[in-house]
Amino acid sequence: MDEIRVIDIKESILEDNDKEANKLRKELIEQRTFLLNVMSSPGAGKTASIIRIIRELKNEFRIGVMEADIDSTVDAERIVKEGVIAIQLHTGGMCHLDCGMTRKGLESLEAKKFDLVILENVGNLVCPAEFDTGASRSMMILSVPEGDDKSLKYPLMFSICDALIINKIDCLPYFDFKIGALRERVKKLKSDIAIFEVSATTGEGFDTLVEWLRSETKAWNCLEGAYENRSIYTD
Amino acid sequence: MHELPIIKRVLQIVLSYASEQEAKEVRSITLKVGEMHDLIPELVEKYFSYASRGTIAEKAKLKIMPLPIICTCNDCQKHFVYNLRYGETTQGCPVCGSKTLNLVSGNELSIDNIEIS
Numbered sequence: 550m551d552e553i554r555v556i557d558i559k560e561s562i563l564e565d566n567d568k569e570a571n572k573l574r575k576e577l578i579e580q581r582t583f584l585l586n587v588m589s590s591p592g593a594g595k596t597a598s599i600i601r602i603i604r605e606l607k608n609e610f611r612i613g614v615m616e617a618d619i620d621s622t623v624d625a626e627r628i629v630k631e632g633v634i635a636i637q638l639h640t641g642g643m644c645h646l647d648c649g650m651t652r653k654g655l656e657s658l659e660a661k662k663f664d665l666v667i668l669e670n671v672g673n674l675v676c677p678a679e680f681d682t683g684a685s686r687s688m689m690i691l692s693v694p695e696g697d698d699k700s701l702k703y704p705l706m707f708s709i710c711d712a713l714i715i716n717k718i719d720c721l722p723y724f725d726f727k728i729g730a731l732r733e734r735v736k737k738l739k740s741d742i743a744i745f746e747v748s749a750t751t752g753e754g755f756d757t758l759v760e761w762l763r764s765e766t767k768a769w770n771c772l773e774g775a776y777e778n779r780s781i782y783t784d
Numbered sequence: 785m786h787e788l789p790i791i792k793r794v795l796q797i798v799l800s801y802a803s804e805q806e807a808k809e810v811r812s813i814t815l816k817v818g819e820m821h822d823l824i825p826e827l828v829e830k831y832f833s834y835a836s837r838g839t840i841a842e843k844a845k846l847k848i849m850p851l852p853i854i855c856t857c858n859d860c861q862k863h864f865v866y867n868l869r870y871g872e873t874t875q876g877c878p879v880c881g882s883k884t885l886n887l888v889s890g891n892e893l894s895i896d897n898i899e900i901s
Contacts, residue, residue, distance in 0.1 A: 553900070558895040562794055737855070
């Protein structure tokens, strides 16, 4: 009978991607480009929110957008109509982007030319949370019709984001959505998450969100070397 | 569905170590999976069985060690296990009741060891 040997590995499965992501973040600091990773389930309002943000900030920052979808160019076309450069990334059937794919997208976009690049990730609350894209900050959008219990069902997503946007607040009268309960649940997973209540349809709440993004982008672009290069994904 | 890219990476790492050790067969793979990842064991096994076909790991037994979510309370600094399934009834820190918590572990996703022959 063959002898069985135990080999200790003790290696993080996603270590390669995590290392790549940290390397990309360092490069983004050096080239003074802020990369915002926007995630949500399909239909929560990523594109509509990004359009609102672009309208408020395009005269202050050079903005570029990367749209990631399994198929179609529908979202990129909407962004381009706002007068901003957008490229469409097709993920080849993958349900998320990893750092390698993000880097290729940034190269196609020639991201060095931009102060702010917004990555609209694939509509999915599960997989994108596992894979660090190398973004400066990650933001997720939860819409009122989806319900206030999503943080119980998808805890990883909520725990890795710097900001949570509660969208479609104009629909609150029609749904049993308890904002207070959601805030409490989410703060248990990530106590320092910034929470914004907005409606991409009416524009309500976007001034506060845009102010957050404005100050994050300025901080990133100005503090080369001095900026705390933390990865939100490392324990 | 996020199990698939994760399993592909597990297989890459395992085969690399096994080849270094000149193994003929991988008998088992022990994974440490923090509860935040919510990997479905049946899918992990299914994808692994598919991905490992034709390799020395195709008959390996997958052992998944779940690691609990551990939080610290921002106010009293106590550590405790956070049970996601009963998140609603766990109103906060079991010691002082505070609702400002920090996740300390539960995010791990690693290969602990393999058995080879």
